[in-house]
Amino acid sequence: MTYDIKGKTAIVTGSARGIGKCICSDLLKKGANVVVSDTAEDVGNETTAEFQKEFGESRVVFIRCNVTKEEDLQNLYSKAIATFGYVDIVVNNAGILNEENWKLMMEINVTGLIRSCQLALDNMSTKNKGKGGVVVNLASVAGLMAGEGSKVYHASKHAVYGYTRSQYLTQGTDNVRFNCVCPFLVDTALAQDWDNSNRTFLTSDLIEKLKAHMLKTEDIAEAVIFLIEDESNAGKAYLVTPFQKWDYYEQPSVLPF
Numbered sequence: 001m002t003y004d005i006k007g008k009t010a011i012v013t014g015s016a017r018g019i020g021k022c023i024c025s026d027l028l029k030k031g032a033n034v035v036v037s038d039t040a041e042d043v044g045n046e047t048t049a050e051f052q053k054e055f056g057e058s059r060v061v062f063i064r065c066n067v068t069k070e071e072d073l074q075n076l077y078s079k080a081i082a083t084f085g086y087v088d089i090v091v092n093n094a095g096i097l098n099e100e101n102w103k104l105m106m107e108i109n110v111t112g113l114i115r116s117c118q119l120a121l122d123n124m125s126t127k128n129k130g131k132g133g134v135v136v137n138l139a140s141v142a143g144l145m146a147g148e149g150s151k152v153y154h155a156s157k158h159a160v161y162g163y164t165r166s167q168y169l170t171q172g173t174d175n176v177r178f179n180c181v182c183p184f185l186v187d188t189a190l191a192q193d194w195d196n197s198n199r200t201f202l203t204s205d206l207i208e209k210l211k212a213h214m215l216k217t218e219d220i221a222e223a224v225i226f227l228i229e230d231e232s233n234a235g236k237a238y239l240v241t242p243f244q245k246w247d248y249y250e251q252p253s254v255l256p257f
């Protein structure tokens with residue numbers, strides 16, 4: 001079954017640039033109203049002005065939000081609802097790769113994302129008199145495999161994967177569908193800053209080869225739109241790599257039944 005994006009309202013966190021910006025653009029092309037949201041106010045306002053010019057002033061707003069701040073997140077949801085009447089779609093995209101500042105990375109990649117999911121449920125769950133909705137979380141292939149030099153980043157994305165899958169178990173009562181997308185390397189500032197020197201597992205030759213196969217932000221936006229529209233695969237992770245056909249990631253069951 002296909003979920004119709006036209007006329008819906010979407011929040012995308014960390015969307016001033018990179019993958020988040022591209023997701024906003026595709027949501028607008030599909031007819032959604034969009035809340036661009038980021039800590040980077042200047043870039044966020046520029047991105048919003050660009051979209052308003054292309055898609056109409058009334059369909060896009062910028063709301064500053066640092067996902068590590070509870071009051072910012074609450075303000076994001078309440079202002080989005082005040083502007084557009086309801087929130088139907090949330091894309092939790094804000095994320096960093098910074099092993100030195102690993103506590104902040106966990107706050108952004110995990111705690112902020114989980115808090116945003118809880119607010120999405122507060123506002124969208126049919127248990128709370130909402131109309132239901134869709135949440136797509138940005139995980140990574142780093143959430144499905146080990147990483148030598150970015151151990152905490154990998155742990156943060158494993159958490160996104162596990163949290164998203166677990167939401168499936170209560171989807172029947174909330175009517176909020178959760179999925180996550182697990183991309184391989186994407187050509188953005190985050191990937192360019194990825195320092196892979198001094199690895200034993202990945203040689204510099206191999207890293208150059210991997211970087212030669214980077215995905216484009218457009219690929220991830222396409223995958224996110226696919227997930228929002230696909231009503232039949234709730235709770236699943238969607239693997240996006242340049243090396244094989246994009247597909248849902250099937251994790252073997254460890255239960256004896």
Ligand SMILES: NC(=O)C1=CN([C@@H]2O[C@H](COP(=O)(O)OP(=O)(O)OC[C@H]3O[C@@H](n4cnc5c(N)ncnc54)[C@H](O)[C@@H]3O)[C@@H](O)[C@H]2O)C=CC1
Nearest residue numbers: 014018019039066067093094095138140185186188190191
């Ligand atoms: N670039 C890549 O290779 C891959 C990226 N991802 C994930 O995709 C997501 C987006 O990454 P990119 O677009 O590549 O990164 P990016 O660095 O280009 O964009 C991230 C955006 O998040 C914003 N941000 C940072 N901290 C924030 C906070 N506390 N609150 C709100 N916004 C904040 C930044 O200002 C920036 O606009 C991240 O979750 C990342 O982990 C997943 C797989 C691969």
Ligand SMILES: CCCCCC(=O)/C=C/C=C\C/C=C\C/C=C\CCCC(=O)O
Nearest residue numbers: 140141142147148149150184185194210
């Ligand atoms: C792995 C951190 C890169 C951050 C970007 C991201 O989220 C996804 C990247 C996807 C692929 C990275 C390329 C190859 C992965 C192979 C091995 C990972 C080992 C990483 C390490 O630090 O040793």
